[in-house]
Amino acid sequence: MPELPEVETVVRELRQGGPTRGASVVGRTLARVTVRWPRHIATPSARGVQQRLPGQTILGLRRRGKYLIFDLTHDVLLIHLKMSGDLTVVGPDAPPDKHAHTVFHFTDGSALRFSDTRKFGKVFVVGQAEEIVGGLGPEPLEPDFTAKQLGRMLAARHRQLKPLLLDQTFLAGLGNIYTDEALHLAGLHPLRLSDSLSAAEVRTLWQSIRRALRAGLRHNGASIDWVYRGGGYQRHFRVYGRAGRPCLRCGTPIRRMVVGQRGTHYCPTCQPLPGK
DNA sequence: AGCGTCACCCGGACGC
DNA sequence: TGCGTCCGGGTGACGC
Numbered sequence: 001m002p003e004l005p006e007v008e009t010v011v012r013e014l015r016q017g018g019p020t021r022g023a024s025v026v027g028r029t030l031a032r033v034t035v036r037w038p039r040h041i042a043t044p045s046a047r048g049v050q051q052r053l054p055g056q057t058i059l060g061l062r063r064r065g066k067y068l069i070f071d072l073t074h075d076v077l078l079i080h081l082k083m084s085g086d087l088t089v090v091g092p093d094a095p096p097d098k099h100a101h102t103v104f105h106f107t108d109g110s111a112l113r114f115s116d117t118r119k120f121g122k123v124f125v126v127g128q129a130e131e132i133v134g135g136l137g138p139e140p141l142e143p144d145f146t147a148k149q150l151g152r153m154l155a156a157r158h159r160q161l162k163p164l165l166l167d168q169t170f171l172a173g174l175g176n177i178y179t180d181e182a183l184h185l186a187g188l189h190p191l192r193l194s195d196s197l198s199a200a201e202v203r204t205l206w207q208s209i210r211r212a213l214r215a216g217l218r219h220n221g222a223s224i225d226w227v228y229r230g231g232g233y234q235r236h237f238r239v240y241g242r243a244g245r246p247c248l249r250c251g252t253p254i255r256r257m258v259v260g261q262r263g264t265h266y267c268p269t270c271q272p273l274p275g276k
Numbered sequence: 277a278g279c280g281t282c283a284c285c286c287g288g289a290c291g292c
Numbered sequence: 293t294g295c296g297t298c299c300g301g302g303t304g305a306c307g308c
Contacts, residue, residue: 003302039284080302080303082285082301083285083301083302084285116285117285117287118284118285118286118287118301119285119286120285120286120301120302120303157277158278159278159279163278163279168302168303175301175302176300260279261280261281261282261300262300262301263299263300263301
């Protein structure tokens with residue numbers, strides 16, 4: 001369930017090298033691409049990817065929303081991990097991984113594996129990254145994303161906070177977990193309407209979104225950990241997945257409701273809904 | 277415009 | 293133990 005902090009962690013480790021993902025991929029040149037699950041490739045096609053990528057070098061790596069963006073010599077490779085995807089750099093003699101549905105082989109014998117147990121992830125090869133990420137909302141952690149801007153965005157809509165914050169065209173990078181966490185930090189009910197917030201509430205929400213994301217970054221995204229990465233699954237969550245357990249701030253049992261087909265966790269005391 | 281619903285997947289949790 | 297069933301998660305498509 002990688003959200004912004006988890007994707008950012010993958011980007012950092014693939015760029016600089018890291019303990020769980022191997023050495024940097026920047027500078028490596030693609031030799032061939034193995035596609036075992038053609039539907040992994042969103043565009044142009046498995047064959048298209050296999051024809052276009054060989055010979056191109058990874059010049060750089062960045063993130064936009066939940067997308068990883070590999071800048072290549074001629075094209076741009078984008079990967080969306082969805083919930084269960086992960087990327088690792090392996091050597092020539094690495095043991096096989098039955099969930100590595102797409103593998104990018106480099107000329108030096110190493111490879112970048114896209115493992116994805118649930119097969120929801122997507123690979124895109126396009127000329128310009130904007131073709132895929134052009135419609136995304138602002139980056140919540142960018143310095144130019146201000147409380148004032150968020151206030152204008154919220155006021156321009158008439159929607160419940162939870163589904164609106166999950167909407168990647170509204171704001172890029174928040175998923176189900178950090179949205180619940182941010183709303184709890186802000187003391188705002190998930191069903192509050194976006195144009196009903198006071199200026200003070202907008203500012204608190206802005207702060208809370210950034211605080212929740214930065215907390216995730218500090219833990220290298222380990223606050224979430226991938227579902228299928230063994231071990232810990234350590235939780236630093238205040239509400240997510242804690243239904244029935246006491247709110248860490250006031251002790252009231254955390255509630256779970258479904259909003260737009262999404263499990264939504266909140267404290268009925270700290271996050272009151274006016275008029276109820 | 278906004279909302280609801282479905283489809284896509286499969287490991288894990290749960291019930292028997 | 294094994295078997296069946298359901299759930300969840302991000303997103304896009306579709307209908308109202």
